[in-house]
Amino acid sequence: MSSYGKQLKYNISCEGHLERAANSNSIILAKQELEIAIDYIETNNLTTGNTSFFFKTTPSNDIEFWYNNLNSAYAELEELSVVNLSPLETSNVLMKLRETILKRDSVIAPSEIYYYPNRWAWKITISLWPFFMIFYILLWIVVHFLYRDR
Numbered sequence: 001m002s003s004y005g006k007q008l009k010y011n012i013s014c015e016g017h018l019e020r021a022a023n024s025n026s027i028i029l030a031k032q033e034l035e036i037a038i039d040y041i042e043t044n045n046l047t048t049g050n051t052s053f054f055f056k057t058t059p060s061n062d063i064e065f066w067y068n069n070l071n072s073a074y075a076e077l078e079e080l081s082v083v084n085l086s087p088l089e090t091s092n093v094l095m096k097l098r099e100t101i102l103k104r105d106s107v108i109a110p111s112e113i114y115y116y117p118n119r120w121a122w123k124i125t126i127s128l129w130p131f132f133m134i135f136y137i138l139l140w141i142v143v144h145f146l147y148r149d150r
Contacts (some may be wrong), residue, residue: 014040018033070101
């Protein structure tokens, strides 16, 4: 699958549901959306590791922390979905969930998680294609001028 295809699949199957969970007006609806996102994460083995390319210790790219954070938010929603909360308590829970999932209206996730676990192959492919393009253009120019008069 192409890098765009992997990113699109992640955006539709996970990030979109995380966004919907963060924007939900009820605990039950937020729990349903978060469950869909967590199912995608578990199905695609996005539960441990790090998406960093050069520095493996970058905390913002720690998949396990991100996954555990989402799971703990889900467990809290599951616990609170059976309790009769006041509107203020419900609002506070949903605000906390929103702060857990979103940062400035963008989903918090390790960068380029859609490449994981094949980040090396994707990085190499993405970084080498300009060189191949230049090589083929130069090859075309050389061949064109060498065989121009024949």
